[in-house]
Amino acid sequence: MASxxxxxxxxxxxxxxHAVKDFNLEIADKEFIxxxxxxxxxxxxxxxxxxxxxxxxxxTFKIDGKVMNDVEPKDRDIAMVFQNYALYPHMxxxxxxxxxxxxxxxxxxxxxxxxxxxxxxxxxxxxxxRKPKALSGGQxxxxxxxxxxxxxPKVFLMDEPLSNLDAKLRVQMRIEISKLHENLGATIIYVTxxxxxxxxxxxxxxxxxxxVVQQVDTPQALYNTPCNLFVAGFIGSPQMNFMDxxxxxxxxxxxxxxxxHVLKVPASKKQALxxxxxxxxxxxxxxxxxxVHDSQAFISNxxxxxxxxxxxxxxxxxxxxFLYFDVEGTQMTARVNPRTTLRTGDHAVFxxxxxxxxxxxxxxxxxxxx
Amino acid sequence: MANTSELEKGLNELKRLTGITxxxxxxxxxxxxxxxxxxxxxxxxxxxxxxxxxxLMGLMTGGVPSYDVQQRAARLHIAxxxxxxxxxxxxxxxxxxxxxxxxxxxxxxxxAYIVPVSKERLAVLYPFHETKDSKDSADEHARHxxxxxxxxxxxxxxxxxxxxxxxxxxxxxxxxxxxxEASLALKVGKLFYPEQTVFPYNxxxxxxxxxxxxxxxxxxxxxxxxxxxxxDKLDDETLLTINRFLQNNLNIAETSRQLHMHRNTLIxxxxxxxxxxxxxxxxxxxxxxxxxxxxxxxxxxxxxxxxCTAV
Numbered sequence: 154m155a156s157x158x159x160x161x162x163x164x165x166x167x168x169x170x171h172a173v174k175d176f177n178l179e180i181a182d183k184e185f186i187x188x189x190x191x192x193x194x195x196x197x198x199x200x201x202x203x204x205x206x207x208x209x210x211x212x213t214f215k216i217d218g219k220v221m222n223d224v225e226p227k228d229r230d231i232a233m234v235f236q237n238y239a240l241y242p243h244m245x246x247x248x249x250x251x252x253x254x255x256x257x258x259x260x261x262x263x264x265x266x267x268x269x270x271x272x273x274x275x276x277x278x279x280x281x282x283r284k285p286k287a288l289s290g291g292q293x294x295x296x297x298x299x300x301x302x303x304x305x306p307k308v309f310l311m312d313e314p315l316s317n318l319d320a321k322l323r324v325q326m327r328i329e330i331s332k333l334h335e336n337l338g339a340t341i342i343y344v345t346x347x348x349x350x351x352x353x354x355x356x357x358x359x360x361x362x363x364x365v366v367q368q369v370d371t372p373q374a375l376y377n378t379p380c381n382l383f384v385a386g387f388i389g390s391p392q393m394n395f396m397d398x399x400x401x402x403x404x405x406x407x408x409x410x411x412x413x414h415v416l417k418v419p420a421s422k423k424q425a426l427x428x429x430x431x432x433x434x435x436x437x438x439x440x441x442x443x444x445v446h447d448s449q450a451f452i453s454n455x456x457x458x459x460x461x462x463x464x465x466x467x468x469x470x471x472x473x474x475f476l477y478f479d480v481e482g483t484q485m486t487a488r489v490n491p492r493t494t495l496r497t498g499d500h501a502v503f504x505x506x507x508x509x510x511x512x513x514x515x516x517x518x519x520x521x522x523x
Numbered sequence: 524m525a526n527t528s529e530l531e532k533g534l535n536e537l538k539r540l541t542g543i544t545x546x547x548x549x550x551x552x553x554x555x556x557x558x559x560x561x562x563x564x565x566x567x568x569x570x571x572x573x574x575x576x577x578x579l580m581g582l583m584t585g586g587v588p589s590y591d592v593q594q595r596a597a598r599l600h601i602a603x604x605x606x607x608x609x610x611x612x613x614x615x616x617x618x619x620x621x622x623x624x625x626x627x628x629x630x631x632x633x634x635a636y637i638v639p640v641s642k643e644r645l646a647v648l649y650p651f652h653e654t655k656d657s658k659d660s661a662d663e664h665a666r667h668x669x670x671x672x673x674x675x676x677x678x679x680x681x682x683x684x685x686x687x688x689x690x691x692x693x694x695x696x697x698x699x700x701x702x703x704e705a706s707l708a709l710k711v712g713k714l715f716y717p718e719q720t721v722f723p724y725n726x727x728x729x730x731x732x733x734x735x736x737x738x739x740x741x742x743x744x745x746x747x748x749x750x751x752x753x754x755d756k757l758d759d760e761t762l763l764t765i766n767r768f769l770q771n772n773l774n775i776a777e778t779s780r781q782l783h784m785h786r787n788t789l790i791x792x793x794x795x796x797x798x799x800x801x802x803x804x805x806x807x808x809x810x811x812x813x814x815x816x817x818x819x820x821x822x823x824x825x826x827x828x829x830x831c832t833a834v
Contacts, residue, residue, distance in 0.1 A: 168715060170717075233681070242633070
């Protein structure tokens with residue numbers, strides 16, 4: 154397997170469209186890297202530049218220390234799996250997996266060995282004689298993966314491979330891909346717009362927006378310490394709650410005012426506001442839905458972080474309940490215990506876990522506290 | 524005589540192609556050579572006449588008279604009346620395995636025909652069955668298929684490909700129109716939307732309008748927009764600034780953040796662009812005019828390059 158290095162990678166199309174800007178990333182051997190971001194953020198373009206399917210407009214791309222900018226795709230030792238995969242309809246699973254190798258004139262016995270090995274990894278051994286129309290969606294997807302695995306490449310590139318599957322199958326296939334990474338010990342770069350896929354699969358995640366890398370970190374670090382408003386909002390479902398808050402610094406006391414609610418900033422967060430000179434300024438306060446509490450015990454222990462509102466929507470998901478309500482015109486979500494007695498239309502009191510709040514500069518949208 | 528075995532081969536080939544059995548009587552080797560040449564020409568003529576690729580290529584380029592279509596289609600077992608969509612595939616680095624992959628992606632049972640158009644281009648005439656797929660989803664079906672072609676060739680051949688497709692046609696008689704549509708979609712798509720890989724004929728947007736305009740009209744438009752200050756080519760930094768600004772819906776705060784510059788620097792740059800071009804990009808009308816003007820400039824630039832290459 155291989156390590157990859159992307160330094161100052163740019164993609165500018167002839168019509169001036171700047172798709173990827175100054176992309177820097179070092180990918181270690183056997184890493185599972187996820188490129189995530191909204192549609193049109195440049196993640197697929199970056200993947201295609203790594204594959205050699207798009208020219209690199211600027212910067213240096215290396216595999217195992219060797220510059221690859223002008224190396225032909227077929228000489229880069231990579232294999233790709235795409236969203237719109239198509240199996241050869243008249244071929245069996247075995248032939249579908251073997252076809253690419255046959256085209257490259259690989260000896261028959263070697264093809265047989267590789268196909269059977271890949272079939273074993275993907276649990277397709279019993280299906281090798283079947284035609285695609287006799288396979289389920291998940292099995293077809295595994296065959297598509299098999300076509301990449303038989304090549305035994307240094308790097309696997311996957312571009313939204315699960316996007317065409319239904320929700321249940323996607324969950325199953327996520328587990329399969331995770332197992333596959335463990336079994337193959339391969340370097341994998343995986344593109345998705347689905348943050349759940351990103352969080353569950355990746356060892357590290359690259360969050361992109363408008364062709365610019367926003368943050369590169371482990372799933373946990375991205376969730377706990379987002380570097381800006383975009384990452385904070387993009388990672389996590391339901392997404393983080395945001396509200397404008399006016400910062401007031403009086404001596405050693407720092408408070409945030411949201412309409413009629415005054416929230417006391419804990420010691421762990423206030424120094425950044427003092428040092429940044431935020432007194433009198435408006436900042437963006439972010440808090441995850443699970444850090445908004447409705448339990449009486451928590452509210453009693455946190456009198457300086459209480460907010461009140463009326464429940465707009467009550468959503469029971471079985472193991473948890475989502476409560477939707479407005480605070481000073483901003484919609485908020487609380488993820489609470491299903492035993493809650495609150496229902497739609499009820500007047501509710503919540504307490505924010507102020508140790509878990511995130512504060513962002515309103516102009517730059519960068520984090521103040523992380 | 525020296526050519527006897529060649530003559531025999533030629534006669535066998537002729538019989539195979541046409542079912543006609545001929546015998547040759549030659550008095551000397553010169554006459555035998557002449558007969559051999561005539562048989563070869565006859566074989567070639569029949570091959571051309573009965574070759575599916577030649578027939579379909581002839582239809583696409585308008586080289587088959589309409590009165591001949593039904594008969595030749597019947598001889599080649601091609602249904603003349605059937606709903607079809609024409610896909611045009613352009614390959615950056617042609618490789619013989621691409622044809623092989625497409626043949627297997629569209630095996631003979633699918634009744635799709637693969638026609639080599641040039642070294643870099645292949646056409647796929649694909650039947651659309653209304654019984655299987657609802658009529659409303661013809662475009663969706665074609666789009667999905669186009670993406671499947673791109674993704675399969677990307678993954679299997681590691682080749683950069685772009686695919687365009689025509690609207691649905693009900694008869695082979697309309698194949699030349701479908702070919703024109705797919706060719707136009709590919710040209711316009713590559714010129715105005717190079718970041719995309721699939722170009723449907725019915726989604727070419729403003730690029731379709733510009734592409735159909737005569738060069739003189741485009742030049743007049745640029746003259747009107749920029750007066751005598753037509754920028755031959757804007758520098759990369761200016762282009763980047765403008766594109767970002769347009770991509771961000773004329774939002775100064777967001778653009779300056781993305782470009783890592785102070786908002787005043789961005790405003791200064793936009794004012795410099797206004798000085799150079801007379802267009803205030805912060806105004807929607809001017810921004811729209813500028814966007815169209817840059818597309819026209821790209822088009823003229825491509826036309827110039829095409830003319831230089833032709834010369």
